[in-house]
Amino acid sequence: MKRADLTSCLALVVVTAVAGLAVYGLLPSYWVFLATAVVITAISLQGLGLVTGRAGMIALCQMSFAGVGAWTVGWLNVIEAPGGLPVWVVLGGLAAVPFGVAIGLPALRLRGINLAIVTLAFAAAFDVILATITFPGQTSFLSVARPELFDSDEGYFVFALLFYLAVALGLSILSRSRLGSAFLAIRHSERAAAALGVSIPLTKLSAFAISAFIAGLSGGLLAGYLGTLVSENFSMMQSLALFAVATMAGAQLAEGAIIGGMLVTLFPELLRRLGLPQDVGNVLFALGAVQALASGETMAETLRRNLASLTARLGLPRFAPSAPVGTVLPPPRNRRDPAAAGPTLVIDRLGVRYGQVVALSNVSLSVPAGTVVGLIGPNGAGKSTFIDAVTGFLPAYEGSVRLEGRPLEGLPAHERARLGVRRTWQTTRIPPDLSVGAYLDLAAPGLSPEESAAVLTWIGCPSPETLVQAVDAGTRRLLDVAGVVAARPAVVLLDEPAAGQSYDQALRLARRIAEIPKLFGSSVLLVEHDMDLVRGACSQITVCDFGQVIASGPPLRVLEEPVVKKAYLGIALEEDAA
Amino acid sequence: MKSISMLLGGVALACLAGLSATTAAEAAGPTCKDGVIRLGAVSTITGPADFSEVPEAAAAVFDAVNAKGGLNGCKIEYTISDDKADPAVAAQAARDLIDNKEVVALVGSGSLLDCAVNATTYKRKGVLSVQGLGVDAACFNAPSVAPVNVGPYTLSTAMAYYATNQLKAEKVCGFFIIIGGTQEAYKGAIETWEKISGKKIHLLDMTLPFQGDLTPYVIKARDAGCDAVIQNAVEPGVVQWVKTADAQKITGINWLFLAPGYTQEVAKALADSTQPVYVGTEWEPFTETGSAANKDWIATMTAAGKPLTAFSQGGYLAATVMLDVLSGINGEVTRESVTEALQKMQPKSYELAGTPYVFGEGDRHAPMQATKVMKLDKGKWTVETPDWVVLPSAN
Amino acid sequence: MNALLTSAVAGLTAAGAYALLGVCAVFTFRLVAVVNFTGAAIGTAGTFSMIGFISLGVPLWPAVVLGILVGTLAGALIGLVMTQWFSEATATTKAAVTAALLVGIVALGLRLTGGQSPKEFPTLFPGSAFRLAGVEVTVASVLTVVLALVFTLLADAFLNRTRTGLHLRALSERPMAAELLGVRVRILALLVWAVTGAFTTFALMIIAPQRSPDFMSLSLLVVPALAAALVGAFRSFPLALAGGLTIGIVEGMSSAIDGISQYRGILPFFVILAVLLWSQRGARWDEAR
Structure with a gap:
């Protein structure tokens, strides 16, 4: 403990x-x-x-x-x-x-x-x-x-x-x-x-x-x-009333449960003393629950907030656990079979359709071990669909996905994640009421506090006890990345990690991403719009348009291909001009 | 107003005189510390049912006594607690009365679950309850409670007895809603009737839903060829059952309900029905405003501005019983002396009821064993049995 | 077998009611994305106000109209709460709000209507339509089934064929997007709430005389109604209709089987379980989560 x-x-x-x-x-x-x-x-x-x-x-x-x-x-x-x-x-x-x-x-x-x-x-x-x-x-x-x-x-x-x-x-x-x-x-x-x-x-x-x-x-x-x-x-009405009280008082907190218990028990007592009818209680519980849901704050949370602001105003010292300091990152991932030098992730003729609409067709791609591969393409090219398919979030797709030679078909998303296919999201989905450290623990179980702290320092996140809701959106995206790499999976799929980042932050992120294979032992598939970031991080890139691969190879060569310039960079240039 | 209060005073005095005549030789009757006798009631007032008329009627009786200077100079302080038909609230209410209000006894309670929840507490605390309206099975099956009403179980026996004896029914059927462990009690009631009448129940269905469509059950009764059906629904269920029978155009079955069906609202709601509907009463039919047995009760209720319902009869009777018992106590009125007086009391007849009331020392109490049967006639209740239908076993 | 058929037919009264309320629940969900636990309670409020108007001396049919008006207002009032404070909330939060409101409405309703003391519920459509398997099938039960059927067809047509219907679907899926399209979101949502309020009120007025007519029992009809809606996965009107009819008829049938009939109230639960286990075989992800 x-x-x-x-x-x-x-x-x-x-x-x-x-x-x-x-x-x-x-x-x-x-x-x-x-x-x-x-x-x-x-x-x-x-x-x-x-x-x-x-x-x-x-x-x-x-x-x-x-x-x-x-x-x-x-x-x-x-x-x-x-x-x-x-x-x-x-x-x-x-x-x-x-x-x-x-x-x-x-x-x-x-x-x-x-x-x-x-x-x-x-x-x-x-x-x-x-x-x-x-x-x-x-x-x-x-x-x-x-x-x-x-x-x-x-x-x-x-x-x-x-x-x-x-x-x-x-x-x-x-x-x-x-x-x-x-x-x-x-x-x-x-x-x-x-x-x-x-x-x-x-x-x-x-x-x-x-x-x-x-x-x-x-x-x-x-x-x-x-x-x-x-x-x-x-009876059912008791259960319903209890639900209303739990919602109103904030029963997930120990003091909220006590507040709720007092409401249920002492309210009838109060009503009896005031000579009011007993059924007033349920009406008030209902209104209280609706109020709590509308304001998004339960009674226990209000109490905590007021207590916190009171301690702040009185200048009392706040209880703050000493933050662990760590400089040593967790050891990188070991490939199960170092002799098998094949690529980490191989996608063969992947196809996805929604009804009549073809979102991806015949997409083949491989991520060699120890590399960062970029997947780029204009909006609507099917990049996010690609990640969804590989990580198991689509009900069905054609073709095959192999992780270190093992086919992933038929495995649900969380199984794929555990086997070593991890992803981030275009919009951050970190629960705001967790602390940074707890999130890292959830994303990468088994890290020591020192290792967690080291990963956070490496990517530029605040200390572990900080609440996620106190962290700005850009930094949350970094935390997203920190979470997946700290788990040291076989492959990391990053979905536009630089969205919402400043130019300097994006460059820094590019350097970090490039370090991932060496420091954590994971291969990376990077989906990104930011060309500087792609150039800075990737050793290989694949370009998609309208659900199909149109070019593939080392960044400098691929980005010079006319078909890529036409399909993709043209738009990017216009965007830059605007 | 004046004449009524004179009348009331007369009643109270007559009561006291009658009682003190027997005890005058020994002592001066009940005494009390700081001048009050504390009594209480736990009743369902809000929530799914409203039995407030029961304790309100008891309160009216006590108010009338207090207005005359109290019982042997002791004011009666009567506290009514609502239990919301919520067991937790009921337990709280009972504890509040016993611990904080320090009541010497409970009287005139009418609740969906007071007995089931609190009978153990009463026993543990040495307090007895003269229930104004016993509803749940525990009221008739507890050492600490003795209701002044007949109750649904004895009444089921009585109605079946009436069906075979007077309606000459051959195929008596029973349809019962079973809630909270009343199955044994209703089974027992029917077995008692089988013993008395020597007949067998034709069809016994204990699966009637508390709410929901009743059509399948009415059809079942018809198809089984029942000629009398005993049913234990409360008010809305009675209306629903008869309306369903009407909708199914059923004829030739006598429908017998228990006391909860005996209200003006039911009569009004079923004014258009041609079904033969009977109900058994707990006491002297309250709709018979001209009857001599109802006279005192009506006078008291009218003086207090309380409604004349069966519920208020229960409260009135319970309060009257309690006053009689209290008057018989020589010395200080305490929880112990009241408990002893109730346990040692002699059976006492009241005009409102067909059999005498007694608390006694038994493990269970159901002193009331008689009913009068009412029949529905074009939106009005009429008396079918001017004399009490008394169950033979009670004699 | 005959007894089973008889009791199945006898269950038709309940079946129509469940179906109608179930279809209303689907309607609410598809148009305003709320699983509404107060559905039946809204209708019950309207029905009891009809009784109130009658006791004030208003003749039957004007009282019916007034009662439906009250139900409509009650629906709109809940709608107002939902659109005012919860238009951006998740489906779970919205359902939690209606569940909490149900607690309050039942307490209030019991208070205002005086608990279980029976009210005289006028039978709007008296008499029986025909006799089947030895059971009088009442006009009211035929009417609820027909009404459910009509509402199913109307709702389906409205949602798929009309411009307003499409707008409303857009609204339920993405309130923000609909706002951008220039749809007057709040007015439309309130309208949906009002309409469902009116429909459930009318439905409950028809069936109230055949049910235990107290506020709580009628309000809790929402359980079989939601079970029916779940059969239709809160999408399909015809399936919800079928679900409601099935629950009612099976419930009726079970009363003929000794040993089960006592527990027939738990049937909606088993229907829900069976439907869920069958229909949710594959993994599903909440949209936008």
Whole structure:
């Protein structure tokens, strides 16, 4: 674990302990009872926050998962299973996981929107089932047995708080892990995540499974809290309301989940004290959620921003982890078989058509090991389509793509990325809420902090702890390049990396790109408009027009060919003149 | 106004006098610390159903007593808490009443899930609830709750009993909506009827959906040749069922519903229907405004400006029961003394109900075992059984 | 077998309703790119206001017109929220907004309509059309099926044959691009919302007397409706129509089979699962992501 992780985990433990002690020691029993409800709801909200807030999918069946956990605990209580409530609650969480996976499975390849419908339909279906089965032990008045130590209101509060802390710690560690970054990445752009070698189905599924597990835990805790439960605890409207609250409060953050829990629990209390009708709560949650979606900022995020500006105004020292310094780049990639000196990437008679429109036809190209090959051509020549086809983002193409002799046909995008075909995008697709370091970790797993820092310094990116959203667009493009090369794949396909760069920056980038084969051991296919950059970086270029190769060879010779000048440079010259 | 309050005063005094006559020899009746007796109710007021009329009616009864100087000088402080039909809110509400409001008992609650959620809490905290309107199965199956209403399960038995005894039905069918663990209770209700009548149920369908199209079920009843169908839908479901039967042009089946169907709204909504529709009541039919049994209840409600509905009968009756029990306590009214008084009480008859009310010490309580059957006639409810239909097992 | 046929025919009432609402959902999605969870709730609001007008003494048909007007306004109001704040948002965000709004609308609706206490829902088209397999098929259920069919044909023709339809499709795919084309995006989008509001209101008015007429139950008809729309992959009107009819009829049939009938409410879920597993065999990438 890195030091930053340790510090934030410690902070979480201390804050929870202090708050817990305050509730435990200072509040009367009734308020401790309420606080327990806050904590249990917050646990459930954290799970929901993982799916909706972090991974950007709509899940409308969180309470159904909780119901699975609760019923499991109830049943274990009736059969007097060994281990007592702590074990039962965990088992309840585990019991919810298969449901989470089952819901996630058909929705894996879907646009997120359909997932919302699947989950809502599941919630409706679960309502029907739950309505027909009694909570185990209810008819015989057997309430769920609490451990002796935690039997009182205060005791059970501590019990629930321990679970909350465990979940919060787990999620905090998860959010800093590669999987956590992958969640953010698929929310931002599924294509870009796949291009980084992230398996979209597996990532979505794990988000769902973890979320269901946490919901199951909270359901089990609820069973111990109330002793017995009714189906209304887990109805579809409860799930919908919880979704609204999660959206409003920002449940992906630990404090957001607590805020949400307080809204759910203390709002009815407030309304009761004010003598207002209870249903006002749901209306306000709905409005709050819409407001949060419209402003793009949840309550927890607002709180963080205000706290940050407050610390800034008061001149308090801000907590800043010491940035690692590194000058040694990671070792370059080793070819698996140094004896095989064939080209890294061979594309043979590639063809792509969209309906009647031929986007590429008969394009053959090879990228020899240790070289930078340029692919140029006017707008609409099919360059991006070419990259899409090679990296596996098109449903179908003709011809073949071989990486170090191995055909890639039939492999999905993330598999190709893992095998060593990496790409960047014309418009940057880096999740803005990641830090620069976390992004590099996501793009190139296994780098040491020092190596990451060295790669960033090499290309001219800010230090690892900087947030991507604080980085200007030009530098983000560099980060894009840094990400793919740091992974040291067999071949890197760069799609117009110099777009939006100044002339000086572009020249500097050209030098860096030319260094890639030597420093990182990767071959490069560079798609670019900027002729200076192409001349500066490439040892070979191929020119495309209207989906076909019209010239190929060393840059100086190819660029002098009349057919190239006519098709391509003519336009470029006009552009320069304008 | 004056005459009404005089009347009320008279009623209250008569009540007190009747009670104190038996206890006068021993002591001066109930006493209270700081001059108040705290009572509460957990009811569904907002959300999918509104049972607020139940505790409101109880409140009217207590207000009337307070206006007369209270019970033996003790003011009654009555708190109504809404549970939104949300279990979490219901649990909160109960804890608030017990821990913060320090109620000595719960009375006049009417909720979709109060008993199921809170009966355990009541038991643990040593508080008893005289439910004004028991809805869920736990109300009739808990040591800590004894409703003043018959409830859907006993009423199902009673309606089936009525169908065989008075309507001379041969093929009695049951269609039940099963929510939240009521399956056993309804099965039990039908088995009880089978024991009493010696007949077998012709068709028992416990799969009726809470919402959705009912046509397939109505058709099923027709095709099975049922001549009486017992159904447990709440208000909208009753209307929907009868309208579906009308749409299918079904004739020759008596439709028997439970107390939730017995409202003016249902009668109005079904004014055009020619289907024979019967409902069983929880208490003396509230639409019979001229009946002697309803007189006190009507007077109290009218004085308080509350509506005259079946729900308000429940609240009124629960409050009356509670007042009687409280009056019988000698010494300080505490949670313990009220609980003891309820558990030790003798069965007491009330005109509003067909059987006497008693709380007692049993593990489950369903003291009310009688109903009156109403028939729908051109948008109005008419009494079919002027005498109570009392289940034989209750005798 | 006969019992199965009988109950299948009996399921026709629900089938028409699901189909009509499903087609409306596809219409909304194709034109304004929103998966609308409030669809049925909008119609329910209109339907309940009709009851309100009737209780105020307005005669039936004027009350119907007023109710549809309220539904239209309610639709436009949601549309206003969507176009005002979320025109540039992703489809997921838009769906999240409508899901959240549904929570509020149901709470408000239950409050204003008094929970489950029944309202007298007038049957707009009383009587039965014909008798099939021993079941009276009501005029209302025939009408919903026909209405769904008509709406399907109209929507298809509108989208593919008219200039406005093409504009609207451009709008849903690229709001910015449509703006550049000089299409008055907001007005058109609001119009779409209003029209779907009117249609769902009318649909719910027809079917309300045959459903459990409380605000929440009617609003949650959106679940089978979206299931139907999903069968059509939110693109095809005829497939959505078929999907809605299938769900309704299968639901009806299942009530004749003991052991399943109790769980027939979970059928939309299984239909969705089956359709998704079948139709999403290949990898798909969200456009523009």
